[in-house]
Amino acid sequence: MxxxxxxxxxxxTPLDKRVLKEMEPFFSERLGNAGSLHSFGQEAREAVEKAREDIAKAINAGQEEIYFTSGGTESDNIALQGVMKANREKGKGLVTSAFEHHAVLHTAQHLEKKGFDVNFLPVTKEGFVELSEVEKALHKETVLVSIMHANNEIGTVQPVKEIGEMCRERGVLFHSDAVQTVGKEKIDVQKMGIDLLSASAHKFYGPKGVGFLYKRAGVKAEPIAFGGGHEKGLRSGTENTPGIVGMASALKLAVKExxxxxxxxxxxxxxxxxxxxxxxxxxxxxxxxxxxxxxxxxxxxxxxxxxxxxxxxxxxxxxxxxxxxxxxxxxxxxxxxxxxxxxxxxxxxxxxxxxxxxxxxxxxxxxxxxxxxxxxxxxxxxxxxx
Ligand SMILES: Cc1ncc(COP(=O)(O)O)c(C=O)c1O
The missing domain is CATH 3.90.1150.10 (Aspartate Aminotransferase, domain 1)
Structure with a gap:
């Protein structure tokens, strides 16, 4: 061969076989919709909430701060569009970098077309966003800074903790697209001063088409799609129970190993x-x-x-x-x-x-x-x- x-x-990444085993029952015998009242639904709800707890623990967040999504792209969109739209009274300023993934870059460009004031920071030739550039870009009307944790093409890891601390001191929200680092680098959203963080299960040996957004309690964000009001109204749509169970299992293994x-x-x-x-x-x-x-x-x-x-x-x-x-x-x-x-x-x-x-x-x-x-x-x- x-x-x-x-x-x-x-x-x-390939789906870890240990993860697949955990997911399997949720495709067939444990089939309930986590929104249903009967025992099938409750069983699914329990599995979803246990997964939420495990994921929260892995990044030192509260369980109520984890929102399930369809992956990194959707999490980035909710973080940028949702936060900028919900905080209009504070200002229109968004700061990001020139080498973000398209899920952030194109969303930021869209917001710019809609009248938001977006600053795309340059990066060094070594592949880093400089703290001094972030500092220069912040102003009274800056609502959100969005800088990725590690770049998906060149792999350089950004000084996220330092950026987070600076944002916190200035009262500016900080989002990090951590799709390439969740399960690969240590993440502590408290210590790193992160208010919003995007992740995607298929990058850490979990299933494709499922991810999560961490949103610190109290951070205002509007939904970008409307429906049945799932995930506290931030992300409507039936929870992907097998995917969510798989994501939590994959993350626990990735952190351990x-x-x-x-x-x-x-x-x-x-x-x-x-x-x-x-x-x-x-x-x-x-x-x-x-x-x-x-x-x-x-x-x-x-x-x-x-x-x-x-x-x-x-x-x-x-x-x-x-x-x-x-x-x-x-x-x-x-x-x-x-x-x-x-x-x-x-x-x-x-x-x-x-x-x-x-x-x-x-x-x-x-x-x-x-x-x-x-x-x-x-x-x-x-x-x-x-
Ligand atoms: C840094 C980064 N952000 C976002 C995404 C998009 O994630 P998803 O494929 O789950 O939508 C990717 C995927 O390549 C990525 O590498």
């Missing part, structure tokens, strides 16, 4: 980066640390990222050119542009993201195949580099 190596865990997983992945990741940097005219996008343990965001001159991805795929290796969400677009990645990479270099980017099942053998195989692929592509490249 053809060898298949999955190195695109930032796009999505975090230190071990990260240590193993970081070691393999460093070996991969070092090996790739031996290829002539190759580079690492963003600083090496602080960076997610799983992330190796590389670039190679004179080759196209898409061609590398396709040729790697032919060898059974799954990688990405950057964000999974922008593969259909020929525009260079806004993240790479934000860190100041010239247009032509953006096209040569290649992202590997490791996971729990990645082995040393997998990395050896990539390091055996990639140099040959780069060399072959350079031979036929109109960009030069032969």
């Amino acid at each position: 053809k060898r298949r190596i999955y190195l695109d865990h930032a796009a999505t 975090m230190a071990e997983d990260n240590a193993r992945e970081r070691k393999l990741r460093n070996k991969l980066i070092d090996g790739c940097l031996e290829i002539k005219d190759g580079w690492l996008n963003g600083a090496r640390e602080p960076r997610l343990a799983c992330n190796a965001a590389l670039g190679f001159d004179f080759v196209e990222g898409e061609s590398m991805v396709l040729m790697l795929s032919d060898k059974g290796i799954a990688a990405s050119t950057g964000s999974a969400c922008s593969t259909k677009s020929l525009e260079p990645s806004h993240v790479l542009r934000a860190i100041g990479l010239p247009h032509v270099k953006c096209h040569g980017s290649l992202r590997f993201t490791l996971g729990r099942n990645t082995s040393a053998k997998d990395i050896d195989y990539v390091l055996q195949e990639l140099p040959k692929i780069v060399q072959r592509l350079r031979k036929i490249s109109p960009l030069g580099g032969k």
